[in-house]
Amino acid sequence: MVGQVRHSTPGAPAVAESPFATLRRLALQALLVACVVFAASGLGILTRPEHQLASFWPTNALLLGLFARRPALASPAGWAAAALGYVAADLLTGTSLPTTLRLTMANLAGVLAGYLLFRHVRHEDRRLQHPLSMLWVLAVSAVAALGAALAGSLSSHAMMRMGFLTASGFWFSAELVSYVAILPVVLLAPTPAGFVRTLRGQLGRIRQRPALLLPGVALGLAILLGVLIGGPGAIAFPVPALLWCALAYRLFTTAVVTLLLCMWTLIAIATGLIDLQLEATVQPVISLRMGMALLAVAPLTVASVNAARNHLLASLNHAADHDALTAVLNRSAFLRRGRQRLDQARGDGTPVAAMMLDIDHFKSVNDRHGHAAGDAVLAAFAQRVRTHLREDGLFGRFGGEEFAVLLPGVDADAALAVGERLRHIASEAVLLDDGRALDVTVSVGVAVSSGSGLDRLEDLLHQADNALYRAKAMGRNRVIASS
Known part of the structure; x- marks a missing residue:
């Protein structure tokens, strides 16, 4: 049976975040950034020879990856927290304030250059989901390393006791290998x-x-x-x-x-x-x-x-x-997997229940409300049934408004109970995009293989189909077991 019910579904009002909650969220985000930068910088400083760059500096790549994955962290407060983390780590390990400021400026310049380019990289490439995605990561790494090298060498080549070009190459190579090695891990974590x-x-x-x-x-x-x-x-x-x-x-x-x-x-x-x-x-x-x-x-x-x-x-x-509309198994896939489940159950000596389900008066849905409404009913029905079946159950669309279910390890009484539950959830109104709601009912036929001599899946489904036609003949909207 299909009926139409009109009702309104007013949208829930948006809840504005209070100023205190906003301040608390920004503070927690800034604290996270500062802690990551401070801890990673401390690790890198331990590998820094005197008057040289660190042998391994993970901080910049970690910070860039963090900002790329969570752009909300790249707020003014986030950048300020990152600067504070750099400065605190250097000062606490004995680096002079002028040197600390020069190194911090270089580090942030590289991260900023990489972040500005990352904003133009597709999400799929950030997750390395395409063949050329790693080349984008390499490009971002090179830009970030170049930014850090130029800013750092201009201010610190004297400290490194190298010429400008040599210091730039030394800085660039150190940053590049860190970015290329670390960024993918952060982006994919x-x-x-x-x-x-x-x-x-x-x-x-x-x-x-x-x-x-x-x-x-x-x-x-x-x-x-x-x-x-x-x-x-x-x-x-x-x-x-x-x-x-x-x-x-x-x-x-x-x-x-x-x-x-x-x-x-x-x-x-x-x-x-x-x-x-x-x-x-x-x-x-x-x-x-x-x-x-x-x-x-x-x-x-x-x-x-x-x-x-x-x-x-x-x-x-x-x-x-899978069926394109309902995302459940199509007929051929259902039969292929169903035969495997039936053979396995036969070897284990456990029953298997089969159900055939048919939406009542479905043709009138298309005739009265259009095929789009019919598609919405099919998709909603399939979604409801799928969420109420066990993981080892099979659910497929056989064509039109007819569906099939296979449940290993379920006897006749349990199968009837499942059928009643599916009939009940199918009776809930289906909400259409235009605000209308359609009442839908379903008829269910049930057959169980245990002791029935049904060795083939096709025979079991045929028995369930016969029970379905009996349910239709008895007035629809009911569950009938095969005799």
Whole structure:
């Protein structure tokens, strides 16, 4: 039965944020920025030789990634908090005030240059979801590194005891490798809850396929080989294994592995664990850092291409298996997966319930209210049913207004109860875009495989379909079990 009900749905009034709440939110955001900058700067300062830049400076890349992911943090208060974090970390570690101000100006200049460019980068590219996304990250990294190098070298090349061009190259290379290695990790980092799910999923995949550990093992062996052999080519030893990781692991995992490799390589060279047998001058250091930055681009580009490919394949598979209007399984996918569930239940000795559902008088919805209203009814009905089924249940559209449900491990009594629940939720009014609401009812036919001798899914669905026609003949809007 289909009826029309008119009602109004006034929008909820927007609640304005109080001045105190706004001030509190801005203060908390500024505190977060200041703490991140202070902690990261303290870590970087520990690797800073006298009259030189830090061997590894993560702060600028972390701050840029934070501002890119959460633009609300890049408020005037956020920038002021970042400056305060830089200054506090330097002063507390014994750096003079003039030097602290020059370094802070350079750091903020680089972050600002990168942030202004990042504002023109698409969200998909910030999440490295396209094959060329890593090139955008490289461009942002280069602009940010150049901004910091120019601002820093103009004011601090005397402190570094280098000429302007040499100081610029030294500063640029140090910033570039930090940005390229760290930015992808910050941009791709999941929420804490998402990280736990990702970790569990990765561990589950490894338990099912222990061979997934091989790329990581190969990378470790390549790193060890570089330590044992040394020489200029040692930094390239891990490249094949790193590309293998990019093809085997998820994008975020690849970003973390690449960051750890870059950190290890720079620290190992600085401490002498890897002897590149280079002259003790500035130019080889600049070349090494530039090479590490460009080396990091390769696995992340491969991982981005692989992720885009997997996303495309998943989209194509979803489109092939699902109905475009209702987003539930189409007939062929339902039958294919249903046969698998039925075979599994038969092996376990558990019953399987099948239901056929048909929206009553659906043709009159299209005739009286138009096909758009009919599509809205189908989509709303499918959404309601989908949210009230167990995860192991199957739900598909067989055509028109006819749907099918398959529930493993459900006996006849439980199947009738589920059918009644679905009939009840289907009777709730469907709200249309123009404010009208349509009352819809559904008829349900139920059949259960346990003890019925129904070995084929098609036979089980045929019995449920016969029960559905009996429900229609008895007046509709009811649930009938097969006899």
